[in-house]
Structures are given as C-alpha cells and as structure tokens.
Amino acid sequence: MITTAILVFVALLALFCLLWLAKAHASTSEALQNPAEHIHAVDVEAFRNLVDPEEEEFLRTNLRPAEFRRIQRERLRAAVEYVSCAAQNAAILLRLADAGRRSPDPATAEAAQKLVDNALRLRLYALHAIPRLYLGMILPGSRISSVGVAERYEQMTRQVVLLGCLQYPTRGVSAAL
Amino acid sequence: MIFAYTLGYYLWIAPKVLLVILLWGMVRRGLHRQFPMFFVYGALQVLQSAILIAISRSHLGFGDEYHRMFSVTVAVSSAARFCVIQELFNRFFRDYPVLVGPGKVLLRGATIALLLAAVGLATIAPGESANFLLRATYVLDRTVSVLQCGLLISLFLFSRYFALSWRSHAFGIALGLGIFASVELAVSAVALHLGTFSNRTVILITMATYHCCVLIWMFYLLLPERTAYFTRRELPKQDLEVWNQELQRLLQR
Numbered sequence: 446m447i448t449t450a451i452l453v454f455v456a457l458l459a460l461f462c463l464l465w466l467a468k469a470h471a472s473t474s475e476a477l478q479n480p481a482e483h484i485h486a487v488d489v490e491a492f493r494n495l496v497d498p499e500e501e502e503f504l505r506t507n508l509r510p511a512e513f514r515r516i517q518r519e520r521l522r523a524a525v526e527y528v529s530c531a532a533q534n535a536a537i538l539l540r541l542a543d544a545g546r547r548s549p550d551p552a553t554a555e556a557a558q559k560l561v562d563n564a565l566r567l568r569l570y571a572l573h574a575i576p577r578l579y580l581g582m583i584l585p586g587s588r589i590s591s592v593g594v595a596e597r598y599e600q601m602t603r604q605v606v607l608l609g610c611l612q613y614p615t616r617g618v619s620a621a622l
Numbered sequence: 623m624i625f626a627y628t629l630g631y632y633l634w635i636a637p638k639v640l641l642v643i644l645l646w647g648m649v650r651r652g653l654h655r656q657f658p659m660f661f662v663y664g665a666l667q668v669l670q671s672a673i674l675i676a677i678s679r680s681h682l683g684f685g686d687e688y689h690r691m692f693s694v695t696v697a698v699s700s701a702a703r704f705c706v707i708q709e710l711f712n713r714f715f716r717d718y719p720v721l722v723g724p725g726k727v728l729l730r731g732a733t734i735a736l737l738l739a740a741v742g743l744a745t746i747a748p749g750e751s752a753n754f755l756l757r758a759t760y761v762l763d764r765t766v767s768v769l770q771c772g773l774l775i776s777l778f779l780f781s782r783y784f785a786l787s788w789r790s791h792a793f794g795i796a797l798g799l800g801i802f803a804s805v806e807l808a809v810s811a812v813a814l815h816l817g818t819f820s821n822r823t824v825i826l827i828t829m830a831t832y833h834c835c836v837l838i839w840m841f842y843l844l845l846p847e848r849t850a851y852f853t854r855r856e857l858p859k860q861d862l863e864v865w866n867q868e869l870q871r872l873l874q875r
Binding site: 446448452456457462463464535543562565572 | 767779811
C-alpha cells in the first residue's frame with residue numbers, strides 16, 4: 446500500500462514537472478519578445494581580473510591567510526555572478542540566433558549557426574565552471590582557471606557583432622543585442 | 623452503467639479513429655518521413671486496438687485470451703515508445719551538433735540510473751497478485767513508465783538548461799508521451815496493488831489520458847509549425863550603446 450502511494454505520488458510529481466517544464470518552454474519564447482530586458486551587462490575584463498591567477502597570487506602573498514580567504518571567497522562569488530550572467534545572456538542570444546539560422550541569406554545563417562554553437566559551448570562551460578568556482582569558495586587556497594569562459598564569451602560577442610552586421614547592415618553592429 | 627459502458631467504448635475507439643486521422647495528416651504533410659518511429663507507433667496502436675476489439679466482440683469476450691493479447695500489446699507498445707524517444711533524442715541533437723557528445727552522456731547516464739531505480743522497484747515491490755500474467759504485464763509497464771518518464775523529463779530539463787528551441791512537432795510528441803508515461807506509472811502501480819486487469823476506474827483513467835495525448839499530438843502535428851520572428855525586433859537603445867562600446871573595445875584588441 447505504501448509503495449503504491451509513493452509511486453502514485455512520484456507519478457503525479459513527474460506529471461506536474463513535465464507540465465511545468467512545458468509551460469516554462471512556452472514562457473521562454475515570450476521572454477524573447479523583449480530580450481533587451483533580460484540581457485545583463487557583463488564586464489569581461491572585470492571577470493578576467495577576478496579569476497586571474499597572478500592577481501590571486503599577489504593577494505595571497507600580500508594578505509594575511511584569513512583575510513586572503515575572505516577576499517578570495519568574495520572574488521569567486523562575484524565571478525560566479527559574472528559566469529551566470531554570461532550564461533544567461535548566451536541563452537537569450539542562442540534563441541535569437543536560432544531563428545537566424547533559418548535565414549535565406551547564407552551568410553546570416555552561417556553567422557547565426559556559429560553564434561548558436563558558441564553560446565552552447567559557453568553554457569556547457571558554465572555548467573562546469575560554476576561548480577568549480579563554488580569549490581574554490583569552499584577551498585579558497587585551490588587554483589581555479591576559468592579564463593576560458595571569458596575567451597568564449599569574447600568569441601561569442603564578436604559573432605553577435607557579425608550577425609548584427611549581416612542582419613542590420615544599415616543600423617549598426619549591435620542591433621542584434 | 624450504460625453511461626460508463628458508452629464512455630468506455632468511446633474512449634477505446636475515438637482515440638484510435640483520431641490516430642488514423644493523425645497518421646493520414648502526417649502522410650499528407652510528409653511528417654511520416656521525419657518521425658518514422660512515431661508513425662509506426664501510431665499505426666501499431668491502431669492495429670493492436672483493432673485486434674483487441676475483435677477479440678472482445680468474438681465468443682472469447684474479455685477472457686484469458688483477451689488478457690494474453692492485452693499483455694502482448696503492452697509489451698509491443700512499450701518497445702515502440704522507446705524507439706520514439708530514441709528518435710526524439712536523435713532529432714533533437716541533430717539540430718545542435720555541439721551537444722551530441724553531452725547528449726549521449728545524458729541519455730546513457732539517465733538510462734542507467736532510471737533502469738537501476740526501476741529494477742530496484744520491481745525487486746522491492748513485485749506485486750501481490752497470484753496471477754503471473756497480470757504481475758508480469760504491470761511490473762513491465764511500471765518499469766517502462768519509470769524509464770520513459772525519467773528520460774523525457776531529462777530531455778526537457780536538458781533543453782531548458784541550454785535554452786534550446788524545440789520544433790513544435792517534436793515538442794508535442796514528447797509532451798504527449800511524457801504525460802502518458804507519468805499517468806501510466808500511477809495506473810500500473812494501482813493495478814498491481816488491486817491485483818486485477820479489469821478495474822473500471824483504472825481502465826477509464828488510462829484511456830482518457832491516452833485520448834488527451836492523441837489530441838495533443840494532433841494539435842502539434844497537424845497545425846502549422848510556429849516560426850520565431852524575434853530576430854527582426856528592435857531593442858532598447860541604452861543597452862545597445864553600452865554593448866556597442868564594450869564590443870568595440872574588445873574587438874580592437
């Protein structure tokens with residue numbers, strides 16, 4: 446009886462989970478009607494500075510251990526915010542570029558495809574980088590390199606510019622943003 | 623009594639009639655080439671129901687022969703649904719080559735974890751009925767439902783994390799299958815607990831759910847696919863200026 450009750454509960458939970466995910470899928474499309482409201486500014490340089498090993502080494506040698514750990518935790522917390530923002534932007538840009546892939550213009554379609562690929566790689570990288578940054582917060586002494594995220598982000602933004610140029614040749618490069 | 627009898631026959635026959643219309647619509651739109659496994663699954667469902675109806679209307683009625691055939695159709699349908707899920711995964715990742723590797727890892731990982739959970743469940747709670755056929759049928763159904771439900775939720779979660787856009791057709795098929803698998807999970811657990819093939823409420827819930835799923839498939843497969851046009855929209859200027867400066871600085875390095 447208990448097993449049956451648990452299974453019925455799990456099944457109902459799965460059903461609601463599916464319906465919620467399906468609804469969320471529809472609402473994501475709605476959010477894209479006005480993507481500018483959802484795209485947050487991400488300062489790549491600031492992020493690079495936060496995860497710079499030389500900067501970390503400098504802090505390690507010039508600060509007392511307890512203070513270094515506190516500051517390093519703060520820095521990594523900020524880095525997580527940056528990665529999350531970049532990943533969120535990537536998600537929106539991905540959806541924007543997805544429609545561009547179906548463009549009749551081959552150059553636009555190609556640029557959109559590259560942007561989709563890079564945005565996906567960034568999301569994938571963020572999936573790995575965020576737990577590592579959190580691990581670094583737990584163990585502030587361990588060495589973490591997430592510079593790849595910044596590089597990927599830069600690469601992606603360059604492709605957004607290219608896509609913007611192709612889609613809005615008269616309006617300026619960042620119309621796609 | 624007459625109402626329940628009529629409702630039962632309606633829920634048995636109507637979804638299959640709708641499935642025939644759906645299959646015809648798929649052929650007309652060329653969707654049977656895009657989703658061959660789903661097309662085969664639909665055709666099998668119609669064929670299996672025709673056989674079951676024929677048996678029930680013959681001198682055999684709803685006896686042992688009918689239940690044996692019913693068990694066979696449950697097994698065949700379960701296998702076909704797995705093929706449809708595989709087809710959905712393949713089609714989904716084909717649109718995003720970057721995700722083929724992580725997608726395979728997800729599919730394998732989720733399958734192994736769910737299979738372990740389902741087999742564990744079958745071992746812990748094998749059902750109390752003395753009827754072997756009933757136990758085998760519903761334990762199989764429950765195991766398959768756990769796997770299918772879990773795989774579809776994994777696929778939805780994966781696509782949500784990566785903000786991937788589903789083509790309407792695949793989304794509709796996955797949604798219908800997911801709803802059916804989750805309800806089937808509850809129904810098979812209850813059927814095993816009751817120890818009978820012929821509990822009217824259980825049967826009606828299954829058939830009503832299937833009817834809804836067929837309507838979902840019809841909605842997504844027969845209506846024109848939605849196309850996103852948001853790339854053409856203009857965005858607020860203040861963001862554009864900030865981004866423009868930042869991007870220009872980055873590109874000049």
